[in-house]
Amino acid sequence: MAAMKLEVHIxxxxxxxxxxxxxxxxxxxEEYSEFVDLNRLGAVVVKGLSLExxxxxxxxxxxxxxxxxxxxxxxxxxxxERFISEKMPFLRRYDTAVIVNFFGDSVxxxxxxxxxxxxxxxxxxxxxxxxxxxxxxxxCIFGTDPKVTARVVxxxxxxxxxxLIVKLSPxxxxxxxxxxxxxxxxxxxxxxxxxxxxxxxxxxTKKPRLANRTGGxxxxxxxxxxxxxxxxxxxxxxxxxxxxxxxxxxxxxVEFLLAGASAVAVxxxxxxxxxxxxxxxxxxxxxxxxxxxxxxxxxxxxxxxG
Amino acid sequence: xxxSRYFRAEIRENRPLxxxxxxxxxxxxxxxxxxxxxxxxxxxxSKGSDPLxxxxxxxxxxxxxxxxxxxxxxxKGTSILRDMKEGAALDLLGPLGNGYPMPSDDQxxxxxxxxxxxxxxxxxxxxxSKKAFVFYGAxxxxxxxxxxxxxxxYKELVVCTDDGSCGVRGTVVxxxxxxxxxxxxxxxxxxxxxxxHVMLAAIAKAAEAxxxxxxxxxxxxxxxxxxACLGCAVKTTSGYKRVCKEGPxxxxxxxxxxx
Numbered sequence: 001m002a003a004m005k006l007e008v009h010i011x012x013x014x015x016x017x018x019x020x021x022x023x024x025x026x027x028x029x030e031e032y033s034e035f036v037d038l039n040r041l042g043a044v045v046v047k048g049l050s051l052e053x054x055x056x057x058x059x060x061x062x063x064x065x066x067x068x069x070x071x072x073x074x075x076x077x078x079x080x081e082r083f084i085s086e087k088m089p090f091l092r093r094y095d096t097a098v099i100v101n102f103f104g105d106s107v108x109x110x111x112x113x114x115x116x117x118x119x120x121x122x123x124x125x126x127x128x129x130x131x132x133x134x135x136x137x138x139x140c141i142f143g144t145d146p147k148v149t150a151r152v153v154x155x156x157x158x159x160x161x162x163x164l165i166v167k168l169s170p171x172x173x174x175x176x177x178x179x180x181x182x183x184x185x186x187x188x189x190x191x192x193x194x195x196x197x198x199x200x201x202x203x204x205t206k207k208p209r210l211a212n213r214t215g216g217x218x219x220x221x222x223x224x225x226x227x228x229x230x231x232x233x234x235x236x237x238x239x240x241x242x243x244x245x246x247x248x249x250x251x252x253x254v255e256f257l258l259a260g261a262s263a264v265a266v267x268x269x270x271x272x273x274x275x276x277x278x279x280x281x282x283x284x285x286x287x288x289x290x291x292x293x294x295x296x297x298x299x300x301x302x303x304x305x306g
Numbered sequence: 307x308x309x310s311r312y313f314r315a316e317i318r319e320n321r322p323l324x325x326x327x328x329x330x331x332x333x334x335x336x337x338x339x340x341x342x343x344x345x346x347x348x349x350x351x352s353k354g355s356d357p358l359x360x361x362x363x364x365x366x367x368x369x370x371x372x373x374x375x376x377x378x379x380x381x382k383g384t385s386i387l388r389d390m391k392e393g394a395a396l397d398l399l400g401p402l403g404n405g406y407p408m409p410s411d412d413q414x415x416x417x418x419x420x421x422x423x424x425x426x427x428x429x430x431x432x433x434x435s436k437k438a439f440v441f442y443g444a445x446x447x448x449x450x451x452x453x454x455x456x457x458x459x460y461k462e463l464v465v466c467t468d469d470g471s472c473g474v475r476g477t478v479v480x481x482x483x484x485x486x487x488x489x490x491x492x493x494x495x496x497x498x499x500x501x502x503h504v505m506l507a508a509i510a511k512a513a514e515a516x517x518x519x520x521x522x523x524x525x526x527x528x529x530x531x532x533x534a535c536l537g538c539a540v541k542t543t544s545g546y547k548r549v550c551k552e553g554p555x556x557x558x559x560x561x562x563x564x565x
Contacts, residue, residue: 067358271535
């Protein structure tokens with residue numbers, strides 16, 4: 001068999017393979033570098049950043065649920081400036097794409113953050129978080145009202161020429177509408193799903209188990225929902241899709257590709273096995289060998305045929 | 307890439323100490339890194355997805371063949387662990403976090419354990435080789451563990467129980483107050499404590515009043531164990547810090563203790 005082609009394209013960004021890390025589960029890359037050869041990853045997507053550092057939510061911030069976990073970190077981060085000065089020098093040493101996840105509290109903040117990150121040596125792409133479930137009320141409008149989504153994505157688009165991925169919320173009635181709004185406003189790709197808003201209550205204290213009361217559900221529990229949404233979005237947009245939600249194995253990743261994803265992101269699995277990302281890449285390669293798949297791209301959307 | 311902080315270990319013994327506490331003896335199957343007292347491990351207790359995450363446990367003691375962990379059977383994960391037999395293999399991540407800073411030669415270490423907190427400080431007492439004054443409290447006599455073993459390694463031991471069924475009646479905090487008030491000539495005391503949050507908060511308060519340096523080992527819900535998820539945040543005087551990375555041992559005056 002000829003050499004297997006694992007390369008994928010996200011807009012003008014070329015990734016050596018389809019396996020990325022999901023923002024918020026891989027720190028700034030450094031935290032996992034002793035367990036994973038970062039050079040083997042398609043991309044490292046770093047913890048979401050804002051112009052100013054954020055404190056985040058009070059603890060408890062995480063709680064385990066059946067085949068998953070709820071988190072309400074509250075977008076704690078060190079801020080864009082410290083990220084650039086303290087974390088980027090480390091990431092530049094690796095031959096992997098660095099994608100910076102970012103957010104703002106207003107359209108202006110989104111646009112300013114995107115502009116600041118553009119042109120920084122070693123940053124290859126941006127992922128806009130318009131869908132964190134752990135922000136105060138009102139913020140979710142960026143990810144749940146297609147008109148607002150179009151406006152914020154449009155403003156960011158004007159301020160950056162980096163490949164722009166928009167990360168979509170699953171906490172909407174029709175995710176394909178949101179995907180189309182992002183595409184029409186200039187997104188180069190969409191990533192989905194962010195976490196599903198959920199809650200757990202301690203029956204002894206009779207109180208919510210997270211201090212924030214609600215949190216975002218991730219892990220294997222959400223995978224069927226994520227697969228369905230990737231499948232729907234594939235029919236609605238032409239831009240590439242980065243699929244995520246409960247990927248634990250190469251087989252799970254392949255399922256996302258077949259549903260319509262061009263690349264995948266590994267999140268909660270990193271907490272279960274710190275070497276999950278490269279194990280998943282190996283699993284995809286095994287599948288391709290067994291199936292005689294020469295090019296990873298030929299898997300994308302295959303489940304839609306017929 | 308193989309890593310010495312992610313390794314497999316085999317269960318050599320999983321010994322019940324009472325109805326709801328076990329002592330787990332593990333032999334590492336892969337090379338492992340040398341742990342320090344106060345550090346912890348994340349154990350994967352299931353191969354499936356429920357429970358999904360690793361569980362954090364203090365290093366109880368380093369043994370020639372591996373490590374021991376003293377754990378309380380509390381929920382789904384620890385119930386699965388209790389039922390695991392000799393010869394079963396587990397994935398471990400660790401040693402993680404920062405251990406207890408060792409005292410200097412002219413300091414007198416006061417090691418305070420409340421309940422299962424003994425799991426974290428036992429190896430410290432061992433390392434301090436008969437220098438430690440140990441205050442060890444539990445609700446009941448049946449919840450005091452390894453007192454025979456402790457007997458070989460401490461300088462002085464005061465045991466207390468809430469009901470007085472063993473040792474002094476009262477809490478370790480009471481014992482600490484008595485000790486500090488009635489013992490002249492204890493040179494430069496420094497406190498090392500692990501136990502329930504309320505106990506640690508009371509010790510922090512006492513330590514501040516007596517101007518004694520105190521280190522407390524904290525617990526928080528944790529997902530990754532390596533500083534990535536920011537799940538195990540604890541409020542400090544300089545913002546949130548991660549129990550898994552900046553901790554689990556903190557200077558007690560740095561923590562913003564919750565009432």
